[in-house]
Amino acid sequence: MTVNPEMLNFHVERLFADLSAGYGGVMVSIGTKLGLYKAMEAQGPMTSVQIANRAGCAERYVREWLNSQVAGGYVNYHPAEDLYEMTPEQAMILVDDTSPVYLPHAWQVVASMWADEAKAIEAIRTGRGVAWGDHDGRLYCGVAAFFRNGYSASLVQEWLPALDGVVEKLERGARVADVGCGHGHSAVMMAQAFPNSTFYGYDVHEGSIDEARKVAAAAGVSERVTFEVADASGYAERDLDLVCFFDCLHDMGNPVSAARHARSALAKGGSVMLVEPAAEDRVEDNINPIGRLYYAASTTLCCAHAISENGTHVLGAQAGQRRLSDVFADAGFSGLAEATRTPFNLILQAKA
Structure with a gap:
């Protein structure tokens, strides 16, 4: 076989x-943990000494760190004055932990993957x-924080209104289950937005349920949001108006059983x-950075947990709507309709 030097260089680069x-x-x-980004926010051009002093760090280390940020395009550099600056756009991604595009916590997931x-x-x-609970502890915090901000920006404002007839029920007073709730951010957000409704969160990971209870208490919604350790086929609540699966069904070894249990728990006219x-049905249509990220996480996290449950399916994080629709058809639903989508997520609805 003859090696093409141009293609070799392309792959090496x-x-x-x-x-x-x-x-x-x-x-x-x-930089996040030391407060270096925070030290630069809204300060304009600064010297490395000023940044180090504001963050309480050693200047020589900070200067080298700053140069790595400049080389990566995360911080701007003014060579004539030897000054560093963070733009408002960079701050949205690296400083404002309420921003929908805040991303530093996502690297904790990567760290957990290396550790495991x-x-x-x-x-x-x-x-x-x-199993999910057998991973490095940085996984749970990283995943919760990564999804929290996206949910905060879209769940109440865009996703729920895209569902047929759901917001009206939530405003009147609905009973809602958040299955695979993790740290409970999604349930708490809905509870804050819809004070007449009651929410139940379930997860198999006890540590996440403990954290979810703290999140609910801090938000002042513990009276209407309860969390229990239970799997997707074992929770007892019935007559639910809405059952939610947020980025978790593909992790389950028995997704058909989970969907079937949700159907049995729904009140007449209720929805999942x-x-x-986000994924298309064919591999060739998922050749992009998002698909790459999800396939990689799926290899070590999602498929690994589904296999640990010795179940019927290993959907993976890039299941796609066709395979998800097959799951819900097998569970007895008449259909699974796309309500909306983002570059990162599919939002689907199935009615009882």
């Missing part, structure tokens, strides 16, 4: 860019699973809201 991004993720995490590399290798070699990672 692409892999090296990925390697650079991996190093850059460590820098983002360090040996588990992933063993799982892939043997075909055994790795299914939020899943």
Whole structure:
């Protein structure tokens, strides 16, 4: 076989860019935890000494860190004056933890994947699973924080209104289950927006349920939002107006059982809201950075948990609407309709 030098260089450059991004993720995490980004927010051009002093860090380290940020395009540099500056757009991504595009926490998921590399290798070699609760602790906080801001920007404002007849019920007073609730941010957001409704959150991971209760208490909605350790086929509430699965159904080994249980728990006229990672039905249509991210996470996290449950399916994070529709058809629903979508998510509705 003859090696094409141009193609070789193309692939080397692409892999090296990925390697650079991996190093850059460590820098983002360090900068966030040390308050270096925060020290630059809305300050205009600054010297490395000023930034180090504001963050309470050693200047020589900070200068090198700043140069890594400049090289990555995360911070601007003024060479004539040797000054560094953070723009408002950069601050939305790196400083404002309420912004829908705030991303530093996402690198905690990557860190957990590296920490669990040996588990992933063993799982892939043997075909055994790795349960969600058996991963490095940074996974749970990283996932919760990563999805929280996207939900905050879209769940109440866009996704729920896109569902047929759901907002009206929530305004009057509905009973809602959040299955696979994680740290409970989605249930709490809905409770804050719809004070006449009652919410029940369920997750198999006890540590996440403990954290969800704290989130609800801090938001002042504990009287209307309760959390319990239960799997998707084991919660007892009935006559529910809405059952939600936020970015979790594809992790389940028995998604048909989960959908069937949701159907049995719904009141007449109730709905399932299914939020899943954005994906087309064919691999060739998912060749993009988002598809790459989700396939990678699916390899070590989503498929691993589904396999650990010894279930009927291993959907993966890029299941696509056709396979999800098949799940709901097998569960007895007449259809699964797309309500809306974002670059990151599909928002689907199934009616009882």
